[in-house]
Amino acid sequence: MSEAVKINVGCGLDYRPGFVNVDGNPDLPRVDKVIDFDSDRLSAHFAPDSVDLVMANDFIEHHVHWHAVKLLKDFFLVLKPGGGLSMQLPDVETIMAATSIPVETRIFLLYGGQDFYLGEENPEHRKRFPHYHCHKFGYTRGTMTRELEAIGFVDVESWGKKTDFVIFAKKP
Ligand SMILES: C[S@@+](CC[C@H](N)C(=O)[O-])C[C@H]1O[C@@H](n2cnc3c(N)ncnc32)[C@H](O)[C@@H]1O
Numbered sequence: 001m002s003e004a005v006k007i008n009v010g011c012g013l014d015y016r017p018g019f020v021n022v023d024g025n026p027d028l029p030r031v032d033k034v035i036d037f038d039s040d041r042l043s044a045h046f047a048p049d050s051v052d053l054v055m056a057n058d059f060i061e062h063h064v065h066w067h068a069v070k071l072l073k074d075f076f077l078v079l080k081p082g083g084g085l086s087m088q089l090p091d092v093e094t095i096m097a098a099t100s101i102p103v104e105t106r107i108f109l110l111y112g113g114q115d116f117y118l119g120e121e122n123p124e125h126r127k128r129f130p131h132y133h134c135h136k137f138g139y140t141r142g143t144m145t146r147e148l149e150a151i152g153f154v155d156v157e158s159w160g161k162k163t164d165f166v167i168f169a170k171k172p
Pocket residue numbers: 009010011012013014023024025035036037038056057058059062131132133
């Protein structure tokens with residue numbers, strides 16, 4: 001039996017053995033495939049109906065809403081029937097309601113780490129990837145469930161994880 005094809009989209013520093021680890025940042029210590037999702041897409045590298053699992057943790061919120069929908073539709077395209085999409089995202093509803101968390105922390109959770117990876121002291125990184133660590137839209141478990149169902153995903157399940165949520169869906 002052939003091995004399952006699993007893709008870790010926007011892997012960052014979370015390199016996963018057994019996955020094709022994809023990111024737009026070629027300076028990461030480990031990355032299998034460099035893809036800039038602003039100008040490229042997964043289906044240019046993987047055939048339709050060929051992937052068992054797309055994982056995209058803390059990634060979709062780094063894109064404006066209409067582009068995020070395009071990316072989710074592209075994930076759907078490359079997944080095999082029965083294949084799964086697994087994502088983690090900041091939970092905007094939880095973050096906004098969490099008034100016990102200092103507002104500076106909640107701003108960071110909503111708007112992203114900005115220069116988180118290589119820091120302000122690396123102006124070259126900031127020039128090359130000015131937007132990679134900024135959040136451009138936000139979701140709740142409910143809004144993302146509706147986004148995925150509108151695309152055709154089924155069996156959507158989500159659960160809260162501190163100020164994030166995890167969501168899993170299948171291609172029928
Ligand atoms: C917040 S990090 C998440 C990293 C990892 N998935 C994790 O959970 O630890 C977001 C990652 O998405 C990548 N990224 C953001 N926008 C991208 C884009 N347009 N194309 C390719 N990668 C992008 C960044 O380089 C970064 O590694």
